[in-house]
Amino acid sequence: xxxxxxxxxxxxxxxxxxxxxxxxxxxxxxxxxxxxxxxxxxxxxxxxxxxxxxxxxxxxxxxxxxxxxxxxxxxxxxxxxxxxxxxxxxxxxxxxxxxxxxxxxxxxxxxxxxxxxxxxxxxxxxxxxxxxxxxxxxxxxxxxxxxxxxxxxxxxxxxxxxxxxxxxxxxxxxxxxxxxxxxxxxxxxxxxxxxxxxxxxxxxxxxxxxxxxxxxxxxxxxxxxxxxxxxxxxxxxxxxxxxxxxxxxxxxxxxxxxxxxxxxxxxxxxxxxxxxxxxxxxxxxxxxxxxxxxxxxxxxxxxxxxxxxxxxxxxxxxxxxxxxxxxxxxxxxxxxxxxxxxxxxxxxxxxxxxxxxxxxxxxxxxxxxxxxxxxxxxxxxxxxxxxxxxxxxxxxxxxxxxxxxxxxxxxxxxxxxxxxxxxx
Numbered sequence: 001x002x003x004x005x006x007x008x009x010x011x012x013x014x015x016x017x018x019x020x021x022x023x024x025x026x027x028x029x030x031x032x033x034x035x036x037x038x039x040x041x042x043x044x045x046x047x048x049x050x051x052x053x054x055x056x057x058x059x060x061x062x063x064x065x066x067x068x069x070x071x072x073x074x075x076x077x078x079x080x081x082x083x084x085x086x087x088x089x090x091x092x093x094x095x096x097x098x099x100x101x102x103x104x105x106x107x108x109x110x111x112x113x114x115x116x117x118x119x120x121x122x123x124x125x126x127x128x129x130x131x132x133x134x135x136x137x138x139x140x141x142x143x144x145x146x147x148x149x150x151x152x153x154x155x156x157x158x159x160x161x162x163x164x165x166x167x168x169x170x171x172x173x174x175x176x177x178x179x180x181x182x183x184x185x186x187x188x189x190x191x192x193x194x195x196x197x198x199x200x201x202x203x204x205x206x207x208x209x210x211x212x213x214x215x216x217x218x219x220x221x222x223x224x225x226x227x228x229x230x231x232x233x234x235x236x237x238x239x240x241x242x243x244x245x246x247x248x249x250x251x252x253x254x255x256x257x258x259x260x261x262x263x264x265x266x267x268x269x270x271x272x273x274x275x276x277x278x279x280x281x282x283x284x285x286x287x288x289x290x291x292x293x294x295x296x297x298x299x300x301x302x303x304x305x306x307x308x309x310x311x312x313x314x315x316x317x318x319x320x321x322x323x324x325x326x327x328x329x330x331x332x333x334x335x336x337x338x339x340x341x342x343x344x345x346x347x348x349x350x351x352x353x354x355x356x357x358x359x360x361x362x363x364x365x366x367x368x369x370x371x372x373x374x375x376x377x378x379x380x381x382x383x384x385x386x387x388x389x390x391x392x393x394x395x396x397x398x399x400x401x402x403x404x405x406x407x408x409x410x411x412x413x414x415x416x417x418x419x420x421x422x423x424x
Contacts, residue, residue, distance in 0.1 A: 064119025069372020
């Protein structure tokens with residue numbers, strides 16, 4: 001496989017990955033190139049637009065996911081990008097949905113709770129664990145505590161966070177699939193509660209506050225008591241009515257460490273079935289669902305979103321490394337390999353979302369959040385990389401044919417480091 005001449009960026013030599021799979025290696029390089037071209041300084045601060053070169057809007061949830069990857073190649077970016085949202089944090093601790101970094105316009109869609117807040121906390125914890133800096137922790141500690149208290153304040157009688165819709169579509173959806181016209185996903189939402197449980201657990205360490213670890217455990221127990229059906233997780237429970245619709249969102253309890261091993265295996269088994277998979281990766285809805293449509297609602301009712309495929313890859317890696325690798329390869333292929341013009345991709349760019357049947361790109365050619373998520377999914381999903389106090393530990397989930405992986409020039413607080421992983 002021959003890699004076309006990449007754009008020259010300062011990140012090419014940072015965090016260099018060498019695996020037995022050239023497709024993964026090349027895609028990893030392109031991911032760094034994509035990040036370099038999306039990080040931008042606006043009048044009001046640093047960020048990555050949710051539509052590069054077209055808008056100046058940056059989104060809270062997107063920023064959270066981006067920081068998980070930029071910490072490996074541009075660790076200066078996370079504090080700057082998160083600072084944008086800290087400065088605009090609501091008095092009750094909630095993190096807003098988006099801000100236009102030129103005009104200053106912002107919104108929270110009038111929602112009382114959404115995924116922006118726990119993803120902000122995850123990004124804070126991730127950066128702190130990888131690049132511990134007491135000045136960073138002190139700067140964000142008050143904001144993090146406000147955000148934690150906000151999450152806890154939104155719990156209902158069951159102990160679960162309860163989202164109150166303010167309309168439909170973006171005003172009625174608490175999670176990531178929030179641009180489906182006429183749609184409401186509120187109440188006790190499994191995705192939001194799983195993210196909140198993980199965020200609280202991480203904040204116990206970041207804030208040196210054991211109480212948040214206890215609260216995370218209580219929230220996890222509430223999720224597994226009220227949102228687990230005995231075989232799978234509910235999508236949500238709204239106004240007392242359980243919604244058992246099976247969507248890709250069910251990956252979150254596994255990804256966030258809320259599901260037990262038995263529950264995780266059940267969820268991953270269902271998400272691995274053929275009706276969830278297309279030539280480009282995981283569908284948001286299986287094609288056996290009555291609401292399935294391969295392109296409607298920006299592909300959120302059955303299209304294939306690479307970020308969802310990457311979340312699945314990270315979640316399934318400890319259970320089935322080869323399945324995780326296959327998912328990563330599906331995301332990498334239209335980035336690295338030459339595609340027919342009708343596929344509508346630019347070689348070297350991670351696209352936004354694909355038609356659930358034909359595999360044609362129907363979104364942006366360059367998605368700002370997929371590239372950093374790819375880096376995170378490879379390193380922390382497949383290679384089992386974890387950080388504590390700036391020190392790395394690996395628990396690789398080895399695909400069958402892999403025997404050695406090398407990481408070179410990884411930025412750490414003690415300078416660039418190299419790591420060589422060898423399979424026993």
